[in-house]
Amino acid sequence: MNINDVVSLEKLSSTALICLNNPPVNAASQALRSGLKQAVEEADADPEIKVIALYGEGRTFVAGADIKEFGKPPLEPMLPELVNEIEASDTPIISVLHGTALGGGLEIALGTHARVALPDLKVGLPEINLGLLPGAGGTQRTPRLIGIPAALEMILSGRHVPAEEALALGLIDRIVEGKPRDVALKAAQDVLNGELTTRRTDQITTKADHAHLDEVEAKLQATKAHLFSPHKCVEAVRASTLPLDEGLRVERQAFLECMQTPQRAGLIHAFFGERAVSNVPEAKHTPKPYDRIGVIGGGTMGSGIATACLLSGLSVTLVETSQEALDRGLGTIAKNLDGAEKRGKLSTDKRAAVDAALSSALSLDALAEADLVIEAVFEDMAVKKEIFQSLDKICKSDAILASNTSYLDINDIAAVTSRPENVLGLHFFSPAHVMRLLEVVIGDKTADSVSATGFALAKRLKKVAVKSGVCDGFIGNRILAHYRKTAAYLVLDGASPAQVDQALEKFGFAMGPHKVGDLAGLDIDWMTRRRKAETRAPEERYSGAIADQICENGWLGRKTGKGYYLYEGKSITPNPEVAEIIDAQRQKDGISPRHFTDKEIVDCYMCAMISEAVRVLEDKIAARPLDIDMVLLFGYGFPRHRGGPLHYADTIGIETLIDRIETYATEDNFYWQVPDLLRTMAKENKTFADLNR
Ligand code: T1G
Helix, strand or coil: CECCCCEEEEEECCEEEEEECCCCCCCECHHHHHHHHHHHHHHHHCCCCCEEEEEECCCCCCCCECHHHCCCCCCCCCHHHHHHHHHCCCCCEEEEECCEEECHHHHHHHHCCEEEECCCCEEECHHHHHCCCCCCCHHHHHHHHHCHHHHHHHHHHCCCEEHHHHHHHCCCCEECCCCHHHHHHHHHHHHHCCCCCCCCHHHCCCCCCHHHHHHHHHHHHHHCCCCCHHHHHHHHHHHHHCCHHHHHHHHHHHHHHHHCCHHHHHHHHHHHHHHHCCCCHHHHCCCCCCCEEEEECCCHHHHHHHHHHHHCCCEEEEECCCHHHHHHHHHHHHHHHHHHHHCCCCCHHHHHHHHHCEEEECCHHHHCCCCEEEECCCCCHHHHHHHHHHHHHHCCCCCEEEECCCCCCHHHHHHCCCCHHHEEEEEECCCCCCCCEEEEECCCCCCHHHHHHHHHHHHHCCCEEEEECCCCCCCHHHHHHHHHHHHHHHHHHCCCHHHHHHHHHHHCCCCCHHHHHHHHCHHHHHHHHHHHHCCCCCCCCCCCHHHHHHHHCCCCEHHHCECCEEEECCEEEECHHHHHHHHHHHHHHCCCCCCCCHHHHHHHHHHHHHHHHHHHHHCCCCCCHHHHHHHHHHHCCCCHHHCCHHHHHHHHCHHHHHHHHHHHHCCCCCCCCCCHHHHHHHHHCCCHHHHHC
16 A cells, blocks of 8 residues: 555565655655655554565665755654664564665664665765765664774765675675565565564664774874864764664764754755756757767877776777877777776776777778767867868768867867867866766857767766856866966965965865976966967966976976975975075065965955856856856866855855955956956845756
């Protein structure tokens, strides 16, 4: 019988089957919780029923609490109380798990008295990825079953644990082939005939291990001091040595504290943003075929793109201009694939098929039958135009021609072909087989089916695809080109490169801008500054004087052992000769250096990033604020727990942002201008979250 839309209860002599069916992932929504509560109470109260078996329909057992409910008023019944009620049932309750039993889903299962898994099962407690902790008993019951060290590792990593490992750990009791309902029926029978032992987790006592907890906490202080929930996880797990009701109280308090943090809001914004960003009209059209990929250029980008396509089961023809360059590209691809095997991203038995899917050539003629060609050669418009003109003659009429350019005008490239509707930009980020961001740059004449193909390819490559319009630098590089100047201005005005880096690393960036520059190679920006020199506005305060001198000295960063920093083995120290260049430049510019606090550095840097992001929105280069957030998260190392620059902007407030920009503008009213959209939002009392809806 249906308890409600998502829960049904079946009584078969002395067995009760409870089925959860809340697509797409059986999230523990309010409906699922209330239906499950009602079904358990009814079955437990029925004297005919001697065993209850719980299972999920669809592709997975419960994959967690319903994240869409977070940040809203809580709805009864609450999951922790429901799990306690399941555990307290007089009638033995077992659960059958398949797919991904995660978070609250695993916690429901831990409240049952035995757990039976299908072979494809993965379990996990990924709440930490949302700035939370397992809040329905996971921090109390998991240590009881598998010990504090293993429980803490699962909770702090949030990783998915395969069924075999879960069995070995003691999280599940057996692995059985079959359909969830059939396995549930059989397991219920096994309980009745004594072949499947049931036990309540609350009857188990956790073995104390405070030394391990202290060691883990010390490591977290050193590596994740800026995050909130990891430390609360340790606190809650430590309480698992107390009686269960006391431990659950500690867990609940810790969970509610995590729920209140901006970090939880930022991480949930990132979770949904990663899924919403490719939900654009263009992606809904039917894509064209793209199984046969041509990649032109075997440099870092081309070989990375080829690797990504090969790892996704596509066939690739790599084209270069010389045998030496081709061999270099093929060698890079082989190295990338070796790495993928080492990282477990490619099984050894699949390697042969992947290698067989790769062919190479020295002539573009080899691309005559390609469905989609991705050009990844030197960033020079003349070279690209020549290649696209040739491709236009060689490739079949409905082949798609894409450029991986990171800033050049896709419309100009399309214009040299007879098929501008089949031309778009696919801007990968280096290394292309690792970085998840892909900017799908749609030209004025790009056909919807071609744009849809860009999104379909991104999905196949497990990339986060973001739609971009055409401008210099598209979304990410345009914003980067703007806010990177702020770092240079801060150094000219008194901060040191290392101080700017440290302030931003404390804010959450993996690396500050000077370290990033040293890593990428300072010559890349040097080339960009020279490219833009002739179009630079005379009013613009030149930000490159110091960096130019560094490059003129041949100090290009890590690859030359010297840049903003000195690189000797593992040691990285600020380059003292750069400090001399900075002092000399300040004297030349008549600047008396002033002290900056870390907060001033972060506020200024973030204001620059936000203001250019708003202009990218105004110019309709990005469709929504969340699109820009995902670009910065997945392509530029923006701290995920802050959700992205425009989600973060909402935590500052529009008025405050306008005030800050106007204050900065008193010193430089060319670089610092309040975008019109920001003033409009202030007038209409709108947030960026409003613009995402
Ligand atoms: N709540 C609500 N919606 C969810 C959801 C969830 N937990 N998980 C997924 N979805 C939506 C998702 O937004 C997408 O929607 C669709 O389902 C398919 O997801 C008390 C507090 C399960 C591994 O963190 O890791 O329990 O875009 O595209 O690639 O301790 O979804 O189609 O509209 O990702 O096959 C803990 C989060 C929650 C798991 C499937 N659980 N989800 O991956 O599909 S907190 C999680 C995932 C918690 C308790 C605490 C993945 C997946 P749409 P998808 P997928």
